[in-house]
Amino acid sequence: MTMLKYTPVSEVEPTYKQLSNTFHSGATLPLAYRRKQLLQLARMIQDNIEAWEAAIFSDLAKPKQEVAMAELGPVVSSALLAADKLEEWNEPVRPEVEAWRSSWDTTIYTVPKGVCLIISPWNYPYIISLCPLVGAIAAGCAVILKPSELAPATAQIFADLIPKYLDPNAYAVVNGAVAETSALLNLKWNHIMYTGGIRVGRIIAAAAAKNVTPVTLELGGKSPVFVDVDNTDIEIAAKRILFGKQQNSGQLCVSPDYALVPRHKKAEFIAALEKAYKAFYPDGPLAPTSHIGKIINPSHHARLSWMLKNTKGKIVIGGQIEGDKRIAPTVVDDVPLDDVLMEDELFGPILPIVPVDDVEHALRIIRERSYPLVLYCFTENEDVRQKFVTRTNSGTVTFNDTYSQLAVHEIPFGGQGDSGYGTWNGKYSFDIFAHKRGSTNVPIAADPDMGLRYPPYSDESYNVFAGAVRQPIPEA
CATH class of the missing domain: 3.40.605.10 (Aldehyde Dehydrogenase; Chain A, domain 1)
Structure with a gap:
């Protein structure tokens, strides 16, 4: 070291x-x-x-x-x-x-x-x-x-x-x-x-x-991902979410922190995650060929390991722990909102799945929490997309992918509220x-045209300047 x-x-x-x-x-x-x-x-x-x-x-x-x-x-x-x-x-x-x-x-x-x-x-x-x-x-x-x-x-x-x-x-x-x-x-x-x-x-x-x-x-903060299971390709959504989650072993401020998934197709989404998992890590998640990085230090590793041991949810994918350095990308199903995995930003390779009834239920959960750095939504339904644009707040909102928004230098990157302020x-x-330094250079020769602004004030000068107050206002 x-x-x-x-x-x-x-x-x-x-x-x-x-x-x-x-x-x-x-x-x-x-x-x-x-x-x-x-x-x-x-x-x-x-x-x-x-x-x-x-x-x-x-x-x-x-x-x-x-x-x-x-x-x-x-x-x-x-x-x-x-x-x-x-x-x-x-x-x-x-x-x-x-x-x-x-x-x-x-x-x-x-x-x-x-x-x-x-x-x-x-x-x-x-x-x-x-x-x-x-x-x-x-x-x-x-x-x-x-x-x-x-x-x-x-x-x-x-x-x-x-x-x-x-x-x-x-x-x-x-x-x-x-x-x-x-x-x-x-x-x-x-x-x-x-x-x-x-x-x-x-x-x-x-x-x-x-x-x-x-x-x-x-x-940073807890950045959610909603999967509109009736209006997206579930296998592509699962693959892209897992890809974003496993970057740097989840130690990424825009990592998808938890997934909001409608109950009626939750099993199908988990099956899609399993398929992507096997494709990403054919020799197992902690094999050298899988290129899974390490957790930054033993204390952070211990924090993540403790949460996996104490969650009320069920580990359905991954869960392997290697010493005090690595943790396999892990999917935890049926995570309640009061779970240890839902308290703070995870900053690790753990994806909690929070079951929801529908898009409105997901929106309520998102709005009840601090503004995230990024909000992810997988949908090809324009009405759903507009709901996420107009009825939520976040630093960035990204549709149908994770992580890739960082490559778009034409848009600002930054937080809102608890996730920060200012952009780069x-x-x-x-x-x-x-x-941005504003400047004016008022010509000396223009002074004769500015006489009405100087004292002593008069009704004439007042009426000139009050004209701005009395200008007509159009109907809405």
């Missing part, structure tokens, strides 16, 4: 000051500088693919196909997209204005927020660290990245490679645990992005509030680190 070298707490503030000096010098502002850093970030991935794969395998035993598909590939694509779109994203916008203000040179400038902090998690450390970093670089910010100490090999490779490829005066890595993170949070940032659990999210938000610092929080992904990653 990799021994992570923590950043001395005494170095945190000097590093912050160095980045602040760099930003205020204007060094990060030229688009040519930003483009170079973005392309260097992409090269950092391509030049060291095997090292990145080995680091995350050490921490999570994540198979390299998942690393390419969901970690490194999207980072390279994101960096190249941002490099290509720099001019477009940073171009000043001149909105259409009313005629009487047409000479005011009304402009919206896109400017960097400043020195920013990204605190990233252990489960998808590359994409959730580096894609937001891409957005911050493109916006012209300076950044400190704080990776999770729970994934020491990946945290260490960030510390080793980022200074070699990016400008070390503008981009730095701070490694450590509570003490180091606390030292970071004592500083005044221009934006903080945090991905993780709601308990720490509240701590981050409270620390940011002391300095009125804007925050992006991605906090593609240009949205740029937007969170950029400030």
